[in-house]
Amino acid sequence: MAEISFEPPRGMRDFYPEDMVLRERIFNAWRTAARRHGFQPYDACVVESLDLLERKSGEEVSAQIYCFEDKSGRRLALRPEMTPTLARMIAAKQGSLNFPVKWTAVAQCFRYERMTRGRKREHYQWNMDIVGEESCSAEIEVMAAAVEALRLMGMPDGAYRIRVNNRALLSELLGKSGIPAAQHAAVFLALDKRGKIPDEEIAVLLKAEGLDEAAVAKTFELLSVQSLDQAAELAGPDSPAVARLRELFALAAVYGIQDVLAFDIGVIRGLAYYTGIVFEAFDTAGKFRAIFGGGRYDNLLTTIGGKPTPAVGLGFGDVVVGEVLKDLLGEEVTSTKGGVLIGYMFPEQREAAMRLAARLRAEGEDVDLMLHKAKPKQFFARAGAGNAADAIFIGPDDVEKGVVRRKHLEDRSETECKL
Numbered sequence: 001m002a003e004i005s006f007e008p009p010r011g012m013r014d015f016y017p018e019d020m021v022l023r024e025r026i027f028n029a030w031r032t033a034a035r036r037h038g039f040q041p042y043d044a045c046v047v048e049s050l051d052l053l054e055r056k057s058g059e060e061v062s063a064q065i066y067c068f069e070d071k072s073g074r075r076l077a078l079r080p081e082m083t084p085t086l087a088r089m090i091a092a093k094q095g096s097l098n099f100p101v102k103w104t105a106v107a108q109c110f111r112y113e114r115m116t117r118g119r120k121r122e123h124y125q126w127n128m129d130i131v132g133e134e135s136c137s138a139e140i141e142v143m144a145a146a147v148e149a150l151r152l153m154g155m156p157d158g159a160y161r162i163r164v165n166n167r168a169l170l171s172e173l174l175g176k177s178g179i180p181a182a183q184h185a186a187v188f189l190a191l192d193k194r195g196k197i198p199d200e201e202i203a204v205l206l207k208a209e210g211l212d213e214a215a216v217a218k219t220f221e222l223l224s225v226q227s228l229d230q231a232a233e234l235a236g237p238d239s240p241a242v243a244r245l246r247e248l249f250a251l252a253a254v255y256g257i258q259d260v261l262a263f264d265i266g267v268i269r270g271l272a273y274y275t276g277i278v279f280e281a282f283d284t285a286g287k288f289r290a291i292f293g294g295g296r297y298d299n300l301l302t303t304i305g306g307k308p309t310p311a312v313g314l315g316f317g318d319v320v321v322g323e324v325l326k327d328l329l330g331e332e333v334t335s336t337k338g339g340v341l342i343g344y345m346f347p348e349q350r351e352a353a354m355r356l357a358a359r360l361r362a363e364g365e366d367v368d369l370m371l372h373k374a375k376p377k378q379f380f381a382r383a384g385a386g387n388a389a390d391a392i393f394i395g396p397d398d399v400e401k402g403v404v405r406r407k408h409l410e411d412r413s414e415t416e417c418k419l
């Protein structure tokens, strides 16, 4: 038999207890922020039907699907994202749901990606989606929940920006440049590759979609627009797409998050289903890939056979934000101290230690009980290296007196605790 490697398969991740500290910090922030914003949790199978996920649109994600056949020949896949599954679940119950619905999930997703910083072949992705709301009250609510999650994780507001654009604005501008609507979706996907591949290669992609030299030049020109006012000038006074963006920024001020939002015509998103406002969050230092991304996708329900239903949502992975937090906050994010470690010197004190553990646990404390007798030195060495904030070591005298000392490991202060 070939030697078995102790490493997980390439791109997959193990989480040792010390890795769970940061992961729990992230997951707890996601769940708290979702609850505070009225999102209901849902969940789904990790294995999806390949037919649902397969789209012939030239998206990167469709080329990255882990797929296989089951023993009955069904074409299946590990989900690369949650949105098609969400759409399927909504479509299945469309008649009985009370729209708009606000749903949230932390979904493990798989993508056979080229491995780079911030990109793994497996990640956890927080999804928040509002289905059934046309106004941009939905966009701002989703963004505000994401901002709250970042704050709960300890990310300073100044450390990132949510860059916002509107595909409808790009469509208006491309239309004015004489590029027909039928080509816009392909143009978006080509432009999304900007920064990842050279502009010359993007030009080749655009020409393959039927754009001539002049149209390609105009398309690149659009991307040099620096502000919403400049975009508004190009789009003309009655642009619905500009009005929508202005409304969103006004609502951001109402929510008090205007400072973290910025217009950026270069944010396009790599998924084909977005129809309106799109957004992506990046660290302000520009060192990392997108922290999260999302947008409006009003046609996805109809694409998969459901009734027309507007929708907005975002996906927020655990990998990039974990790297940003480690970079900004250092070791602090990977360790937590809490609870109490209880130990005892001889077998005769075992019962006293167990009774004390049971009592403190019943009072709601987190208690780690040593399972063997230990010498004081051994016990305190273990306590010092572990995660407990406090340590209680029971010796024969303590049982006799009915009182034991509780040591606060950080400042070495002590309090008394009844046995």
Ligand code: HAM
Pocket (backbone or CB within 6 Å): 080, 081, 082, 083, 111, 113, 118, 119, 120, 121, 122, 123, 125, 127, 128, 129, 271, 290, 291, 292, 293, 294, 295, 312, 313, 314, 315, 316, 317, 318, 319, 320
């Ligand atoms: P996405 O931009 O493909 O959107 O992914 C969203 C986020 O998931 C990214 O910003 C990143 O944080 C994380 N992510 C994606 N791929 C990887 C990877 N290979 N390794 C680590 N992290 C990754 C979507 O998936 C949409 N379905 C989001 C959405 C929900 N739109 C509407 N609702």
